[in-house]
């Protein structure tokens with residue numbers, strides 16, 4: 011058992027729709043794994059099955075050798091997951107800094123009574139400021155998220171996930187809404203984090219960046235896994251090409 | 265020196281402030297609406313009254329009533345894990361009616377007749393007032409502290425967006441249950457003081473109207489604002505006693521105020537003050 | 549015999565609940581507002597019923613006047629009270645509505661007096677024998693009327709253009725609008741129908757008890773909330789079934805659980821148990 015994360019035969023249905031259909035994959039510690047596929051392929055649903063937001067109808071998710079079945083989302087996060095969501099959900103009644111500081115204080119919010127006994131937030135705020143700097147939005151630390159453009163909120167999501175000190179970082183389209191320069195910078199940051207030993211799953215439509223930075227990719231289409239392996243080899247596979255081109259071909263450029 | 269009239273005013277005020285702050289903890293801090301909070305005032309009141317009638321020392325009776333209310337509150341809090349928002353409002357309202365309906369039918373709890381003739385605290389009116397005000401002040405201090413603590417921080421997250429709070433590792437269920445347990449225990453303590461103040465309790469003192477009254481104190485003060493809730497609870501509780509004529513129109517005024525605040529200033533007093541302050545800052 | 553009698557009593561009570569609850573559920577389906585003040589309109593219907601019947605001697609006219617007046621008032625209530633706070637968090641409208649309801653009850657107390665009004669010569673009091681049970685015509689009318697009116701309403705929602713527009717607006721207001729449905733008119737119509745039905749229920753209840761009092765709306769209002777939640781919020785058919793079921797359960801419950809808790813508590817105990825098992829309501833589908 012060396013795999014950090016393993017999805018075994020995971021199936022999720024919403025009413026009549028099968029969002030993911032018997033998908034399996036595994037990743038080793040230290041990997042930067044790309045998870046790609048056309049719109050509606052089931053990528054976000056896979057993330058939700060890993061974080062426990064949805065319960066798979068079938069199959070299991072194993073993190074560092076432990077089956078996550080039966081654990082709630084918060085408990086899974088505390089076992090070392092951090093998720094940056096595709097649809098940004100900042101707390102709008104807190105500043106950007108406090109959004110990150112709350113995550114950075116995860117040791118203090120482990121339970122209500124422990125949380126009640128602690129007041130000081132300065133260490134967490136310092137750490138939050140560092141993380142905001144790292145993703146390039148330190149200058150809006152004291153702003154309210156409600157007024158910020160999407161590109162900032164995406165990076166806030168990433169900073170918040172990092173603040174959880176995860177052993178596995180899950181990024182769902184972190185580059186969407188960023189301009190080319192910002193996207194390139196954030197992609198570089200992601201690579202840096204990975205070099206420092208953090209394992210990362212990256213969902214992206216920005217194929218250029220995925221091919222540039224990921225060491226391995228998994229391709230989903232219509233809920234099924236249609237490819238897995240070294241990026242360039244996988245993208246050369248006719249089945250994968252057909253899935254992308256069949257969708258109108260817009261994605262390869264997107 | 266205060267005269268008896270003002271002593272009784274301040275006592276009523278202190279109990280109301282404590283009670284309103286206890287709901288503010290659940291609804292204001294943690295974002296869980298409750299339309300049946302008077303039931304916990306009642307549980308504390310019945311607990312304190314019956315236990316001291318059974319021979320338990322008064323302080324122990326008060327503490328036991330509070331603990332009982334807190335324990336039952338945590339159980340009721342379990343419902344907030346199953347249903348949210350409107351459904352939770354209706355469920356907690358149901359809890360209120362359930363409490364009344366059960367107490368009414370139990371002779372052991374005094375039934376429709378209520379409970380009276382239980383031993384007093386041994387304090388004179390003034391001493392009792394000091395006790396009540398000390399409890400209210402302690403509750404206010406606790407609320408202010410809680411808001412600044414990491415618990416308050418996590419409550420903010422739970423109140424605004426449970427799903428995202430979970431993704432930041434907050435075990436939402438435990439935090440909600442803690443809010444219900446603390447809020448209901450404090451309500452129970454307020455109830456025990458209420459029982460010893462009026463020296464007679466019956467089911468009607470803890471009905472739906474009381475639940476709405478305390479909610480209106482929280483809402484009018486400004487949901488989540490400690491100072492706003494204190495001012496509103498103090499004001500609304502003694503207004504009817506101050507001006508006799510209001511007693512007749514008390515409910516009309518409560519109802520009208522609730523509606524008007526929600527319609528014109530949903531942030532309550534605190535929200536209105538903040539808005540004025542903001543305007544002052546932007547137009548120097 | 550006891551069972552049949554309990555069952556019938558339950559159905560009568562359930563029909564009243566249904567008439568009150570259906571307006572609430574219509575409003576909830578459309579606006580996601582728990583419109584507690586609805587019960588204030590029910591009470592007003594009762595007052596108008598007694599006043600008009602006493603003045604003219606015609607119950608039919610009283611029903612008509614009550615339905616139209618209260619229906620219009622319901623529309624006004626929407627315009628003045630709810631429309632401006634629709635996009636606030638849900639508790640805002642809920643609390644505003646509770647405030648409005650309390651104020652309405654107090655206004656009735658101040659205007660009509662605390663002890664209530666009775667009919668000078670209450671109509672429909674003749675006794676009818678049904679399965680060996682003595683019921684008044686008024687009770688029969690409530691039971692028959694309630695079920696028929698709601699069944700017709702459910703049918704209209706299925707079969708007519710207005711019904712389709714209503715359902716479309718419930719499902720997706722923006723989509724409905726883009727299909728040329730005047731969603732604002734749908735809302736007004738919604739408030740008119742719901743309020744008019746509550747008024748009719750008020751008239752009939754006043755007739756059954758031969759009394760209207762300021763607080764006569766309280767219990768039906770809280771029960772109606774429980775019912776629309778049980779019925780799966782916004783679902784007319786579910787509301788009808790939940791209302792009748794609750795009426796019957798209360799009737800039996802008061803006999804078998806009466807020592808433990810009173811009638812209202814039985815209703816809410818049932819609500820809580822159902823919600824804990826099925827958070828989406830008795831008939832509601834999972835969200």
Ligand SMILES: Nc1ncnc2c1ncn2[C@@H]1O[C@H](COP(=O)(O)OP(=O)(O)OP(=O)(O)O)[C@@H](O)[C@H]1O
Pocket residue numbers: 024027028029047048049050051052053054055056096
């Ligand atoms: N909560 C839900 N209820 C019903 N269907 C859902 C739900 N969530 C996702 N789906 C459906 O499941 C399928 C997979 O959706 P998912 O969001 O996982 O795709 P995705 O790969 O993340 O797409 P995108 O690239 O657009 O983000 C889609 O058909 C979607 O409509």
Ligand SMILES: [Mg+2]
Pocket residue numbers: 053054055096182
């Ligand atoms: Mg997605």
